Amino acid sequence: MSGTDIAFFLLALAAIAGGVTMLQLTNVVHMVIALVMTFLGIAGLYVLLSAEFVAVVQVLIYSGAITIIMLFAIMLTRHHDDDKERQTTGGVWHKAVAAISVLAFGLAVYFGIRRLDFGAEGSALPADNAREIGKWLYSYYTIPFEIVSVILLVALVGAIVLAKKDGKGAEDK
Amino acid sequence: MMNLAWVVPLFPLCSFALLLLFGRKWKKASAYVGIAATLLSLLAALGVLAGRLGGTTYEANWTWMEIGDVTLTAGFSVTALNAWMLVVVALVSWLVHIYSQGYMAGDERFSTFYAYLGLFTFAMLGLVLSPNLLQAYIFWELVGLGSFLLIGFYFYKEEAKAAAKKAFIMTRIGDVGFFIGMLLLFWQTKSFDYDDIFRAVGDGTLSPGMTTLTAILIFIGAIGKSGQFPLHTWLPDAMEGPTPVSALIHAATMVAAGVYLVAALFPLYEASEAAMMTVAVIGGVTAIFAATIGLVQTDIKRVLAYSTISQLGYMMLALGSGSYVAAIFHLTTHAFFKALLFLAAGSVIHAVHTQNIEEMGGLWRRMPWTAPLFLVGALSISGVPLFAGFFSKDEILAAAWANGSVELFWLAVAAALLTSFYMFRLFFLVFVGEARHRHDGDAHEAPMSMVGPMVVLGILSVAAGYIQTPWFGSFLGEWLTDGTYHHEAAPGWIAVVATIVSLAGILLAWLMYGKRAVPRDWLSARAPHGYELLRRHYYIDDLYRWTVVALVSFISRLLAYVDRYLVEGLVRLVTGTISAAASAGSRGQNGQAQTYGAVTVAGLAILVVIFALTGGNWL
Amino acid sequence: MTLSAYLALALILFCIGLYGALTKRNTVIVLICIELMLNAVNINFVAFAKYGAHPGVHGHVFALFAIAVAAAEAAVGLAALIAFYRNRKTVQVDEANSLKH
Numbered sequence: 001m002s003g004t005d006i007a008f009f010l011l012a013l014a015a016i017a018g019g020v021t022m023l024q025l026t027n028v029v030h031m032v033i034a035l036v037m038t039f040l041g042i043a044g045l046y047v048l049l050s051a052e053f054v055a056v057v058q059v060l061i062y063s064g065a066i067t068i069i070m071l072f073a074i075m076l077t078r079h080h081d082d083d084k085e086r087q088t089t090g091g092v093w094h095k096a097v098a099a100i101s102v103l104a105f106g107l108a109v110y111f112g113i114r115r116l117d118f119g120a121e122g123s124a125l126p127a128d129n130a131r132e133i134g135k136w137l138y139s140y141y142t143i144p145f146e147i148v149s150v151i152l153l154v155a156l157v158g159a160i161v162l163a164k165k166d167g168k169g170a171e172d173k
Numbered sequence: 174m175m176n177l178a179w180v181v182p183l184f185p186l187c188s189f190a191l192l193l194l195f196g197r198k199w200k201k202a203s204a205y206v207g208i209a210a211t212l213l214s215l216l217a218a219l220g221v222l223a224g225r226l227g228g229t230t231y232e233a234n235w236t237w238m239e240i241g242d243v244t245l246t247a248g249f250s251v252t253a254l255n256a257w258m259l260v261v262v263a264l265v266s267w268l269v270h271i272y273s274q275g276y277m278a279g280d281e282r283f284s285t286f287y288a289y290l291g292l293f294t295f296a297m298l299g300l301v302l303s304p305n306l307l308q309a310y311i312f313w314e315l316v317g318l319g320s321f322l323l324i325g326f327y328f329y330k331e332e333a334k335a336a337a338k339k340a341f342i343m344t345r346i347g348d349v350g351f352f353i354g355m356l357l358l359f360w361q362t363k364s365f366d367y368d369d370i371f372r373a374v375g376d377g378t379l380s381p382g383m384t385t386l387t388a389i390l391i392f393i394g395a396i397g398k399s400g401q402f403p404l405h406t407w408l409p410d411a412m413e414g415p416t417p418v419s420a421l422i423h424a425a426t427m428v429a430a431g432v433y434l435v436a437a438l439f440p441l442y443e444a445s446e447a448a449m450m451t452v453a454v455i456g457g458v459t460a461i462f463a464a465t466i467g468l469v470q471t472d473i474k475r476v477l478a479y480s481t482i483s484q485l486g487y488m489m490l491a492l493g494s495g496s497y498v499a500a501i502f503h504l505t506t507h508a509f510f511k512a513l514l515f516l517a518a519g520s521v522i523h524a525v526h527t528q529n530i531e532e533m534g535g536l537w538r539r540m541p542w543t544a545p546l547f548l549v550g551a552l553s554i555s556g557v558p559l560f561a562g563f564f565s566k567d568e569i570l571a572a573a574w575a576n577g578s579v580e581l582f583w584l585a586v587a588a589a590l591l592t593s594f595y596m597f598r599l600f601f602l603v604f605v606g607e608a609r610h611r612h613d614g615d616a617h618e619a620p621m622s623m624v625g626p627m628v629v630l631g632i633l634s635v636a637a638g639y640i641q642t643p644w645f646g647s648f649l650g651e652w653l654t655d656g657t658y659h660h661e662a663a664p665g666w667i668a669v670v671a672t673i674v675s676l677a678g679i680l681l682a683w684l685m686y687g688k689r690a691v692p693r694d695w696l697s698a699r700a701p702h703g704y705e706l707l708r709r710h711y712y713i714d715d716l717y718r719w720t721v722v723a724l725v726s727f728i729s730r731l732l733a734y735v736d737r738y739l740v741e742g743l744v745r746l747v748t749g750t751i752s753a754a755a756s757a758g759s760r761g762q763n764g765q766a767q768t769y770g771a772v773t774v775a776g777l778a779i780l781v782v783i784f785a786l787t788g789g790n791w792l
Numbered sequence: 793m794t795l796s797a798y799l800a801l802a803l804i805l806f807c808i809g810l811y812g813a814l815t816k817r818n819t820v821i822v823l824i825c826i827e828l829m830l831n832a833v834n835i836n837f838v839a840f841a842k843y844g845a846h847p848g849v850h851g852h853v854f855a856l857f858a859i860a861v862a863a864a865e866a867a868v869g870l871a872a873l874i875a876f877y878r879n880r881k882t883v884q885v886d887e888a889n890s891l892k893h
Contacts, residue, residue: 012801019808019828028818035824038805042831049798051838054852054859058834061859066827066866073820073870077877094771098814101775106807108778108785113799123847132849133856141853148860155864159871165878764892767822767885771814 008048015041028074032067039063053129175224175231175251181217181259182298184210185266189291196284203284204274207291211267214298218259225256226652232304232368243363250304250367253653254501258301258433261505262426265512266294268626269421272516275622276417276523286326290421293319297426301433305365306355309434313351313398316430317344320422324414336410343407347397351434354390357383371440381445388441388448391434392455399431399485402459406714408482412474416519419474424481424515425508432488432504439497453493453573457581457588460486462711464591468598469707472528473518476599480554481511483588487569490585496572498650502641503565505649509637510553510562513630517547520619520627521603530599535608539617542624544604546631551600553634555593556675561638563671568641570667586674593678601686798839806832819876819883823869830862 018038022031039062046055126132137145188210196203225231234248249255270290277286296315303309318341325337359365361383362373373379379387395401400408400423411423422428435442435452442448460483467479484507491500520543521536522528537544553562566589573582618624641649706712761768809828816822834855841851877883 008797012797015801016804016808019805022821022824022828023808023812023816028820031821032824035828038828039831042805042835045798045801045835046838049838049842051841051852051855054834054838054855057856057859061863062827062831066863069866069870070820070824073823073873076874077820077883094768095815097775098771098811101771101778102807102811102814104782105774105778105810106803108781109803110800111785113796113803116796116799123842125842125847125849129849129852133852136849136853137856141857144857148857151861152864155868159867162868162871163874762892764889765886766888767814774810774814 004048008045011041011044011048013041014038015045029071032070032074035070036063036067039067050125051129053133175221175228175256176233177217178221178231178251178256178259178302179233179249181214181221181263182295182302184213184217185291185294185298187291189288189295192284192288192291196288199284201278201283203287204270207287208267208270208274210291211263211270211294214294215260215263215267218256218263218298221251222256222260225251225253234304234366245307246305246366247308248304249302251302252437254433254436255301257501257505257653259298261508262294262297262301265425265508265630266290266297266421268512268629269417269516272420272519272623272626273415273417275620276519277415282326286323286415289319289322289326290417293323293422293427297430300430304367306358306367306370307365309437310348310351310355313394313430313434314348316427317341317348317398320344320411320427323418323422324411326414326418330413332410333413336407336413340407340411343404344397347394347404350390350392350397351394354387354394357387357390361387367437370438374441374444379444384441385445385447388438388445389451391438391441392448392452395431395434395489396455397431398434399428399489400482401431401455401486401489402462403713405459405463405482406710406717409475409478409710412472412478416474416515416522419478420512420515420519423478424511428481428485429488429504429508432485432492432500435489435492436497436501439492442492443495449493449495451493453490453576453578453581456486456489456491456493457573457584458486459483460490460588461584461591462486464588464595466707466710467595468591469704471531473521473530473533473599473603474515474528476530476595477511477514477518480514480592480596481507483592484511484554487566487585487588490581491569491572494569494572494576494578494581496568496575498641498653499565499568499572501653502568502649506553506561506565506634506637509630510550510634513546513550513627513634514554516623516627516630517543517550520623521547523619523623524617530602532609533603534606535604537604540604540619542618543627546624546627547604548600549631549634551596553638555596555679556589556671557593557679558668558672559635559638561634561636563675564638564642567668567671570671571664574664574667586670589671590674590678593675594682597679597682598686601682605687795839795843798835798843802832802835802839805829805835817884817886819873819885819888820870822885823866823873826869827862827866830858834858 015038018034018036018041021034022038025031025034039058043055043058043063046052046058185207188207191206192199192203199206230250230252232248232250234246237245237247239245270287273286273290277283280286293316296312296319300309300312300316303312321337321341324340325333327333328337355365358370358379361379362369364370370379374384397404408423408428412419414422442452463479463482463486467476467483470476470479484503488500488503488507491497491503520540521533524536524540524543525533527533549560553560556563556566570582570585570589573585709715761772806829809825809832812825813822813829816825837851837855837858839851841848841855844851873883876888880887
């Protein structure tokens with residue numbers, strides 16, 4: 001049992017624990033905190049996978065920006081009697097169907113994973129991740145890069161349009 | 174002319190069709206269509222009769238269908254009997270059509286009435302032209318249908334509906350016997366044709382046991398249709414129909430169909446002693462049985478109905494005693510005088526608006542045409558000499574005596590006494606004495622359209638007797654039997670006895686109801702139970718209600734349960750399953766995105782699992 | 793650790809996220825679960841970048857793109873949620889049933 005294995009188990013445990021806890025908690029804000037734990041666990045896993053750049057981006061974007069935006073959304077739409085209502089939709093049937101189908105899907109894919117064997121021991125990736133990623137990003141993947149930036153612009157504008165107050169928009173029309 | 178005999182039933186059929194289509198528009202003119210059609214039929218029938226008088230039997234057949242190696246034919250045959258019946262039926266039908274114009278005037282469903290009359294006439298004429306049993310059965314049923322429609326003409330009256338159903342169902346019971354007999358004959362002789370059957374009887378193909386069995390079975394059909402005991406109870410109730418209907422159907426034609434059938438199959442019956450005895454006994458018993466009931470009825474039409482049953486019994490007695498001629502002769506005269514009596518009764522009812530003879534009286538003065546005509550009919554049915562009924566009844570008594578059945582002979586004589594008694598009881602209560610009816614002021618004579626046919630029938634009730642008399646020659650007998658008839662000189666004392674008995678009955682009736690010398694309740698006071706027995710028609714209706722009807726209603730209720738819970742339950746199971754499936758499916762369309770998502774994921778899971786299980790080779 | 797361990801982990805996280813997305817009532821939580829699913833996919837990419845048939849940083853690049861698009865989608869989703877909340881005064885998913893017949 002090498003150190004990496006122990007680290008893997010701990011980090012995996014953290015990620016999964018965060019996910020499960022998130023489903024079980026009742027308070028929405030607590031749920032988001034549990035999710036942060038998951039994101040951080042995943043970031044650690046990226047480091048184990050020699051993907052340092054991605055790990056940092058994960059911490060920055062996910063446990064940073066996205067968590068904050070979720071909290072903003074929660075706070076802007078908060079009902080004070082949220083905690084007493086039930087947390088899940090549908091009746092037993094709905095939950096049963098969802099659970100069984102997710103379970104079936106999971107088991108099927110798991111069996112597929114087990115039979116997968118590339119035989120590779122895992123190659124070492126270049127130590128300077130950032131430079132490598134940059135090299136590939138701006139030469140081979142330029143076009144997707146540009147398109148992603150357009151997507152981000154569209155998302156920005158779209159979010160503003162969607163979330164604007166109705167009254168002002170109606171007057172303009 | 175005989176080869177065109179198929180034309181005779183056609184005119185009333187056209188009348189029926191036209192009146193169904195256009196009757197509502199034509200309204201009063203429908204009567205003219207019906208009258209014209211039956212007149213044409215009558216003329217054609219007379220032509221056919223003229224042809225047959227001179228010639229021999231004509232028969233025409235066409236192949237109807239072939240089933241395996243059996244060929245069914247349809248056609249018509251003009252035997253002497255058929256030609257005669259054609260004229261009788263067409264004539265009475267025509268007269269009733271004319272009469273109905275006056276009687277049913279003002280009725281909303283005037284044209285429907287004439288349409289039904291046309292249908293019935295078509296069916297009856299078709300029946301008497303049939304050359305084979307199958308065709309006869311078809312027209313037999315059609316006649317029953319016509320009767321049903323006409324009895325239930327006033328369908329808004331509960332009694333009329335019930336009477337129509339009763340008539341149809343009771344005759345249906347008889348028809349089952351007819352059908353079984355017909356099938357047995359077919360099985361034995363491979364043919365429905367009368368000629369083939371007679372040939373089979375003659376050369377022994379049909380065993381004696383089978384002959385008797387089929388003869389009796391077919392007679393059961395005749396019992397139903399002709400209202401013999403025990404299937405007679407529908408006839409009195411059938412009086413719910415309009416009076417012209419009673420005159421046409423339940424006096425002259427439909428009820429005579431049973432007699433006609435036995436007569437047409439006479440060679441079959443002659444071959445079986447037992448069958449003949451059955452026919453004669455039932456006929457004789459019915460004759461006296463119905464006569465006793467008719468003694469105490471107070472509804473004018475019911476008295477006439479029981480009288481009809483009784484007279485039909487006479488005809489069956491004649492047939493059973495071997496005298497086919499006497500039966501047909503009596504059928505003819507009965508058609509005329511009974512129709513006359515019914516039409517006269519209708520005229521009376523039209524005048525005083527009641528059918529209860531206790532509420533009538535003294536109508537002789539007020540109805541100068543109806544009253545004498547009724548008297549003529551009454552004299553004829555009572556067998557007073559010189560009237561038609563005397564001659565035909567005499568023939569029957571002679572036949573019964575010649576056959577050797579002494580008991581039946583005296584039964585018939587007793588029935589004759591009762592006949593004249595109740596007939597004249599009716600006459601005296603209705604026409605003589607002080608007026609007991611409430612509409613004393615406006616009791617008036619019937620219009621000419623109603624009186625005219627009665628006059629014709631009155632003349633026939635006298636004249637028709639002379640075609641077959643022991644004194645002036647037996648034209649009918651010789652012609653009907655193609656010359657094989659020989660009139661054994663009947664003992665002259667029979668005629669004397671008959672005359673005495675008729676006159677005695679008239680005298681007794683006059684004493685009790687005319688002169689009031691003998692109190693009316695002389696008998697009923699002395700024998701109240703007997704009186705009650707007669708008044709309730711020997712409780713036969715009640716007996717049927719307690720046994721047959723109760724049993725059948727029980728069975729039908731049971732079957733109704735089966736139908737409702739089993740059959741309908743199965744159907745509802747199917748529909749229930751489908752609608753349950755449908756509502757289950759529609760519950761999935763609740764507008765919730767997560768429901769749709771769950772369904773999608775479930776489908777995805779199924780696909781992935783299948784893909785995994787089949788190793789990727791599932792397409 | 794072997795490749796299948798990382799893939800199994802990713803699968804577990806994906807299933808958790810899927811179940812949560814299908815059953816949670818609060819829309820924000822549904823969006824969060826969707827983010828969780830996207831994270832699981834990212835783990836897959838990065839794991840294959842190291843242990844897969846063609847090791848290289850291509851997996852990382854793809855993971856970066858996924859993160860970017862996920863962020864954009866989260867933003868737009870939450871904007872839509874805000875608009876919905878303004879209209880209906882609720883963030884429960886089962887209140888959004890106007891498509892029901």
